[in-house]
Amino acid sequence: MPDILDQARTQVLDGGVGLDEAGVLAVLRLPDDRLSAALQLAHEVRMRWCGPEVEVEGIVSLKTGGCPEDCHFCSQSGLFASPVRSVWLDIPSLVEAAKQTAKTGATEFCIVAAVRGPDERLMRQLREGVAAIRAEVEINIAASLGILTQAQVDELVELGIHRYNHNLETSRSYFPNVVTTHSWEERWETLRMVRASGMEVCCGGIIGLGETVEQRAEFAAQLAELDPHEVPLNFLNPRPGTPLGDRSPVAPRDALRAIAAFRLAMPRTILRYAGGREITLGDLGTRDGLLGGINAVIVGNYLTTLGRPASEDLALLAELKMPVKALSATI
Numbered sequence: 001m002p003d004i005l006d007q008a009r010t011q012v013l014d015g016g017v018g019l020d021e022a023g024v025l026a027v028l029r030l031p032d033d034r035l036s037a038a039l040q041l042a043h044e045v046r047m048r049w050c051g052p053e054v055e056v057e058g059i060v061s062l063k064t065g066g067c068p069e070d071c072h073f074c075s076q077s078g079l080f081a082s083p084v085r086s087v088w089l090d091i092p093s094l095v096e097a098a099k100q101t102a103k104t105g106a107t108e109f110c111i112v113a114a115v116r117g118p119d120e121r122l123m124r125q126l127r128e129g130v131a132a133i134r135a136e137v138e139i140n141i142a143a144s145l146g147i148l149t150q151a152q153v154d155e156l157v158e159l160g161i162h163r164y165n166h167n168l169e170t171s172r173s174y175f176p177n178v179v180t181t182h183s184w185e186e187r188w189e190t191l192r193m194v195r196a197s198g199m200e201v202c203c204g205g206i207i208g209l210g211e212t213v214e215q216r217a218e219f220a221a222q223l224a225e226l227d228p229h230e231v232p233l234n235f236l237n238p239r240p241g242t243p244l245g246d247r248s249p250v251a252p253r254d255a256l257r258a259i260a261a262f263r264l265a266m267p268r269t270i271l272r273y274a275g276g277r278e279i280t281l282g283d284l285g286t287r288d289g290l291l292g293g294i295n296a297v298i299v300g301n302y303l304t305t306l307g308r309p310a311s312e313d314l315a316l317l318a319e320l321k322m323p324v325k326a327l328s329a330t331i
């Protein structure tokens with residue numbers, strides 16, 4: 001059998017064809033002394049097929065907490081004893097968050113709501129919020145509102161929503177272990193409608209939910225089949241009060257192996273380092289990820305002004321000579 005990294009160099013780096021499930025699994029099983037070679041190759045693949053630009057994105061929560069679903073990792077579920085209460089954001093604060101995000105040079109501003117799917121109240125809030133942001137800020141607007149109907153997909157397109165985030169969270173085979181109130185297939189169906197609508201698809205998940213390494217490879221292959229524009233890769237940050245609150249974070253080397261493997265499965269996607277990077281990888285996380293296949297970061301946070309994390313990340317991008325993707329290039 002050829003060495004998996006030799007195979008990936010030819011197939012992924014030269015040919016632009018991502019690794020299949022077996023190939024991803026082989027990368028996830030690489031011994032520690034091959035990890036830096038895997039990250040280096042993933043970085044070359046990212047530079048070759050995506051370029052040096054980094055997409056910077058801000059996120060704001062329009063409705064926080066009190067979600068009726070039972071995703072076992074999520075502190076926003078209203079079914080667990082997690083300390084997140086249901087809170088709605090007002091429109092002026094939403095616009096302020098968009099302004100702060102745009103100031104970083106970010107191209108995307110994602111409006112998120114902790115819901116199973118939107119109801120009429122949420123759609124009304126979204127309509128008003130999008131109009132208010134457009135009146136004052138030049139930025140692409142993305143949304144993450146859970147499971148959609150076709151009519152809601154159509155309305156988001158009318159509103160000019162540029163990208164829709166809906167995570168599959170984990171592999172199809174493992175999903176029923178972490179969510180029982182809706183199915184993986186319901187999520188997939190929303191993603192299928194979003195894709196067909198012409199909106200960009202943003203879909204990722206969480207590593208470290210208790211899935212096996214085989215299921216991690218299965219998940220990468222399922223994402224590659226969906227071929228999303230962007231994949232946010234989270235690492236479990238165990239939240240007190242949730243069913244997964246006592247799990248240990250992913251071992252740093254396993255997290256880095258996952259970053260390399262997901263990049264080698266999806267050479268052209270925007271691979272975004274999302275939640276859990278600090279707890280999983282410490283201060284070195286952003287740098288290692290950005291030199292191992294990651295090409296998007298989230299900056300700032302709702303109602304925190306441009307804090308240290310945003311300016312630190314932007315300084316790091318400058319140091320690594322990775323320009324922030326310009327808005328004009330995305331519209």
Ligand code: SF4
Nearest residue numbers: 067069071074077114
């Ligand atoms: S649907 Fe979203 S907000 Fe609700 S519990 Fe699941 S992950 Fe959390």
